[in-house]
Amino acid sequence: MNDYQYDNQTVRGFIISSIFWGVVGILIGLWISIQMWAPSWNIAPYFTFGRMRVVHTNGLAFGLGIGAIFGIFYYITMRLSRRPLLFPKLARFHLYLFNAAITLAALSLFAGMNQSLEYAELEWPLDIGVVILWVIFAVNIFGTIIKRKEEQMYISLWFIIATVVSVAVLYIVNNLFIPAGLFKSYHLFAGVNSANVEWWYGHNAVGFIFTTPILAMFYYFLPKSTGLPIFSHRLSIISFWSIVFAYLWTGAHHLVYTPLPNWIQTVAIVFTMFLIAPSWGSVVNGFYTVAPDWSKMRTNYLTKFFILGITFYGLQTLQGPTQGLRVVSQLIHYTDWVPGHVHMGTMGWVTMVVVASVYYIIPKIYDTEIYSEKIANMHFYLVLIGQLIFSITMWITGIQQGALWKAVNPDGTLKYTFIETLVKNYHFWHMRTLGGIIFTVGMLFFIYNIFMTIRKGKALSAIKREGVR
Amino acid sequence: MAGAIYRKPILFAIVSAIVILIGTAVTMFIPMLTPQMHPKLENLKPFTPLQLAGRDIYQREGCNNCHTQTVRPLKTEVMRYGEYSKAGEFAYDHPFLWGSKRTGPDLARIGKKYPDMWHYKHFEDPRAFFAESNMPSYGWLKGRSLDPEDIKSHMDALSFPYTADDISGLSGKDEMDALVAYMQVIGIAVTKTAASEAKPRVKAEEPENPLAGDxxxxxxxxxxxxxxxxxxxxxxxxxxxxxxxxxxxxxxxxxxxxxxxxxxxxxxxxxxxxxxxxxxxxxxxxxxxxxxxxxxxxxxxxxxxxxxxx
CATH class of the missing domain: 1.10.760.10 (Cytochrome c-like domain)
Structure with a gap:
């Protein structure tokens, strides 16, 4: 009997749950993208844009993102510690509690219970639930690492530890709220201070949910799936410490030109520029890892996902700092450029690496091969095309919006009323929905492929059991 | 030995925590302890129960997903919306509602810009005003009565002052009344004086219409x-x-x-x-x-x- 089997089932449970929440989040994303150009798709009170947008962001960040992080981190930690989880039953309980929490989270957001801080919308009773989830996770991860049977901690474990510690600090501080009944609360902080705390959190939620955990996966699964060792251990050390140090200084680049004290904005912009270095440390490390044998891009289907993923990470970490600069911010801030930027990161980097990790894990758990590489390749090209259509159209419309808002007549009056600038977005918003549909179809190929692999794996293990008897 | 840290998970966690807390302290914790993060304009008043109820609805409906509430100190932005936002305007905003995306226009200077009736009609049917607007209709807020006890507890949580009459006055009002009351109070602590200074009243250069009858x-x-x-x-x-x-x-x-x-x-x-x-x-x-x-x-x-x- 395999020691890992019970834990593997927990890992699989998290992966399937995260895929489920991913589907919910993506479908709601499509719906709200239609609402942008067809207001009749708002069905009050539960299905209006204002309520559904937060279900979309929370569903994907916490349902898909955190769900995948829980499952994949358990998987990686076991392998790098050379032992099963220290508390297998607790991990299983964690899985059930996670799904209960996400279900309640989605329902409460549909009901309009909303703290109004981006990525910290959940009301206070659910915040407590999230903290409990995180503590359970931390206990199991740390316990397993402490009792490991491998002396050195590999790069991925550093990123895992930093993620577990940082998210705890960020989440608790930003969610300090004054309760006013069970379903309502008010931020402990007010005005500019509230804004500063929120974006310290908001930007680092991106850092420690969409960056460090995904890097942990990247550093583990890229060498695993290509059979090529990481290019430079030293480079990964430098990248790691500088990224976890610099990230926390940068939140205020979301608040450029707001009433927040100018020096905080400037410090944030400077550190944001600095962040290019450690980000590209990982990009370079990824490229040079595959450099000895670029034919892997052709012969190993997973390499494409990882290399395109880290490429979008590289582009993201150049575009992001550029946006922080005042001269760029004043043009594109508050426009559709920003959702274009975010979706390159989430659809191009996070999802690419997560699905590739899942493609690696599921066959490993069942000791089999992926159901169809051909379908995986179809999936790859569809999500790539869908994401590019999405991001590029949003960048164009963002620049257009920014320029129209600034346009003046020769006599100095504004050239366009707000509604005139809005109407010019509609074509681009149609294109965005199209990009979203293509991406969604790609993800359906992925889900089908995973589902069929599990079916194949179950059939195989049934045969093996019969054979032993 | 620097290399030892990669073999000691607890030490590694502690060092990581210290590393992330440096930037946190400099840009977030320490400023919080200084007065620059707690400014308040002299004529800024806490929200009344009706206004707070409106703000709660603004939060519930996620208005901040499409509307910002900060005017940046940029020329065309001040022209479009009015005086740029001041730090001292937001002392009672728990949390801030500056938003990050302008699908619709900024609302930092919406207070008193239009008469109440404009808002009632616009909420009910935005496309009656702007045929190509993509804003959802909010006519369904009408007739949804407010819960005075609930609002009282919200006022208490924030320690905002109110009178018994304020609370009893809430019965008979609906969610639409509250939302309009909130609209009309946004950003008015500043506009009255500063905006008129920023934009002097212009006299017509010609006494009669040069384009009359054209x-x-x-x-x-x-x-x-x-x-x-x-x-x-x-x-x-x-x-x-x-x-x-x-x-x-x-x-x-x-x-x-x-x-x-x-x-x-x-x-x-x-x-x-x-x-x-x-x-x-x-x-x-x-x-x-x-x-x-x-x-x-x-x-x-x-x-x-x-x-x-x-």
Whole structure:
């Protein structure tokens, strides 16, 4: 009997749950993208844009993102510690509690219970639930690492530890709220201070949910799936410490030109520029890892996902700092450029690496091969095309919006009323929905492929059991 | 030995925590302890129970997903929305609602810009005002009554002052009343004085309309009227939220006004107590100086004159 089997089932449970929440989040994303150009798709009170947008962001960040992080981190930690989880039953309980929490989270957001801080919308009773989830996770991860049977901690474990510690600090501080009944609360902080705390959190939620955990996966699964060792251990050390140090200084680049004290904005912009270095440390490390044998891009289907993923990470970490600069911010801030930027990161980097990790894990758990590489390749090209259509159209419309808002007549009056600038977005918003549909179809190929692999794996293990008897 | 840290998970976690807390302390914790993060304008008042109830609804419906509440100190932005936002305006905002995306316009200076009735009608049917608007309709808020006890507990949580009358006054009000009350209080601690300083009232250069009777100007004026004026002054100037333009009553007194008075009212808007030709305005008309050029304003006046002749 395999020691890992019970834990593997927990890992699989998290992966399937995260895929489920991913589907919910993506479908709601499509719906709200239609609402942008067809207001009749708002069905009050539960299905209006204002309520559904937060279900979309929370569903994907916490349902898909955190769900995948829980499952994949358990998987990686076991392998790098050379032992099963220290508390297998607790991990299983964690899985059930996670799904209960996400279900309640989605329902409460549909009901309009909303703290109004981006990525910290959940009301206070659910915040407590999230903290409990995180503590359970931390206990199991740390316990397993402490009792490991491998002396050195590999790069991925550093990123895992930093993620577990940082998210705890960020989440608790930003969610300090004054309760006013069970379903309502008010931020402990007010005005500019509230804004500063929120974006310290908001930007680092991106850092420690969409960056460090995904890097942990990247550093583990890229060498695993290509059979090529990481290019430079030293480079990964430098990248790691500088990224976890610099990230926390940068939140205020979301608040450029707001009433927040100018020096905080400037410090944030400077550190944001600095962040290019450690980000590209990982990009370079990824490229040079595959450099000895670029034919892997052709012969190993997973390499494409990882290399395109880290490429979008590289582009993201150049575009992001550029946006922080005042001269760029004043043009594109508050426009559709920003959702274009975010979706390159989430659809191009996070999802690419997560699905590739899942493609690696599921066959490993069942000791089999992926159901169809051909379908995986179809999936790859569809999500790539869908994401590019999405991001590029949003960048164009963002620049257009920014320029129209600034346009003046020769006599100095504004050239366009707000509604005139809005109407010019509609074509681009149609294109965005199209990009979203293509991406969604790609993800359906992925889900089908995973589902069929599990079916194949179950059939195989049934045969093996019969054979032993 | 620096290498030892990669073999000691607890030490690694502690060092990581210290590393992330440095930036956190410098940019977040320490500023919080200084007065620069807690400014308050002198004439800023805490929200009343009705306004807070409106703000709760603004949060519940996620209005901040499409509307920002900060005017940046950029020229065209101040022209479009009004005086740029000051740190001291937000002392009672738990949390801040500055937002990060302008699918709709910024709302930092929406307070008192339009009469209440404008908001009621616009919430109910945004497309009646702007045919191509993508804003959801919020007419369903009407008739959903407020819960005074609930709002009282929210006021208590924030330690905002209120009277028993404030609370009992809430019964009979609905969610739409509350949301409109909140709209009308956003950003008014600053606008009253600063905006009028920033934008001096302009006098018409010509006493009479240079485009009077010009057919082309009347056509352009009609188009502009439909886009900018019709939502308040009704079809063909018959009046609606705003007064009729064809009934010979102007600023609450019988008798027409001269062309240059028309120009000044359209260009500058009206405010409570403003005096034009000896008549006192009650306010409610926004300024259109940033939306319309001079000849466009004269064209609108040509159009209104053509309506009056009918």
């Amino acid at each position: 057919q082309k100007a009347i056509e352009l004026g009609e188009e502009l009227y439909e886009g900018n004026c019709e939502m308040c002054h009704g079809e063909h100037g018959k009046g609606d939220i705003g007064p009729s333009l064809v009934d010979n009553i102007f600023l609450y007194e019988e008798g027409d006004l001269a062309d240059d008075d028309y120009f000044e009212i359209i260009n500058n808007g009206t405010s409570e107590g403003m005096v034009e030709e000896g008549r006192t305005a009650k306010g409610g008309m926004p300024s259109f100086s940033d939306q319309m050029q001079k000849n466009e304003i004269w064209s609108v006046i040509s159009y209104i004159r053509s309506l009056q002749k009918k």
